[in-house]
Amino acid sequence: MTFMNISSKDLKQVVVFQHATDDDLDLILKNSITRSIEEGGYFFMQGDEATYLYILTSGQVKLMQSNPHGQQVNLRTIYPWQMFGALGAVRSDDAAYPASAQTLEDSTALALPSLFLRSMLETRPYLSFDLMNLMTSYIQEMQARYRELATERVEQRVANALIRLAGQTGARSGKEAGIELSLSRQDVAEMTGTTLYTVSRLLSEWERQGILKTGREKISILQPHELVRIADGQEK
């Protein structure tokens, strides 16, 4: 990638740093290094010692967790100026990443030593506060998705996932006649706890109904309200 100089101003976009002073941002910059990982590579693997936390500056990163038998689920996708790998930074005891971070495209991130963040937290309450805010939103989202997985049928979960994704990336790409998403059937399956076959069948059906258009690693949502209806469980 082309060389990019990160300024402290850029760091203001990071939610956790929104209340940070300029001095603090400079301090953060000075103590961090840049890491670039090519598409398909990993910033870290589940179980690695959590020595760094990251702030994505370009690209896209998928956080996922796998069980002992290798099956995996997608926990979330990280976009630029979002923080990831922060959980390990706070835990004093078992500081291991609970998930793996794989790049979906060539990506670059700022790597900040966990110990450094810990030291900053001790004297900067506003930082703790913003970080806690981030954590609570994670918890709430995970709880909601857990309930979804436990109580809703596959079509509802897939519809919900598409709506969520549209909300995230739609906000960043403007809205044309159809919100574009770039992900494979496999990705959607891992996000919703189903299989790529079932996702494929659902998307085909929805395309037949004109709710969306599909392509290779591409989904264009034409009638978001129809997806909302399906997600609500009002079948037919």
Add this chain to the structure above:
Amino acid sequence: MTFMNISSKDLKQVVVFQHATDDDLDLILKNSITRSIEEGGYFFMQGDEATYLYILTSGQVKLMQSNPHGQQVNLRTIYPWQMFGALGAVRSDDAAYPASAQTLEDSTALALPSLFLRSMLETRPYLSFDLMNLMTSYIQEMQARYRELATERVEQRVANALIRLAGQTGARSGKEAGIELSLSRQDVAEMTGTTLYTVSRLLSEWERQGILKTGREKISILQPHELVRIADGQEK
């Protein structure tokens, strides 16, 4: 219940307060009130404004979340000296409880105003730190359970739930020849995202195999290692 006087010493048992000074503990006590709820009642309902956070002093509380159609899942069970309802305290914007807190038996809790905790956090980094530690453990647990729900079969999930419960309550009741659990089939179903029928069938089968003994709202685990084997997916 009999009248119980909570001292600041008791509060030391609360994980989030483990590093608090005695003065702080006194301050917390002075600013909190006691609430008792009878079995089946609610400390708060999902969606209520999160004006208080609670520390359970006696009894047992079930945290659960329901979807718009009324189906519900159990997120966790709270035992004495654990904190609950803390998420809302941190969020400045939408301070609503993301779950409901129902008592499983007559229970009493210390209620601490969210705003008061917020003010304490601002000047006491160690408190923020301990609270963040609690949050990260929540996140990790939810992620693990989410993955479990997405990738594992019902028998594995039920076996896992029993193991977890045995670990929690077994630690508090000593280990005899058989770890006793007190919960209904419905409870187990809501914890594992299945139905009471399936749970009943599984338990009957396991009883036949001598792995456990069952009763009305009672499960005695006789061979924990067998459950572990099932949870690992090494069927037969």
Add this chain to the structure above:
DNA sequence: GCTGATATTTGCGCCAGCGCAAAGAACGGA
């Protein structure tokens, strides 16, 4: 010890969703 309420078990039928397999489509590199 009765009685109503609540919890549990189990037979039975059913279907949502899984997953193999094979064919087709889209892409990227040379």
Add this chain to the structure above:
DNA sequence: TCCGTTCTTTGCGCTGGCGCAAATATCAGC
């Protein structure tokens, strides 16, 4: 433009788990 790789679609068969319904067990209060 051709070729290999990767992604997607769809037919087909199967089964894990759901959920009704009805019988049975257990408990709490009187």
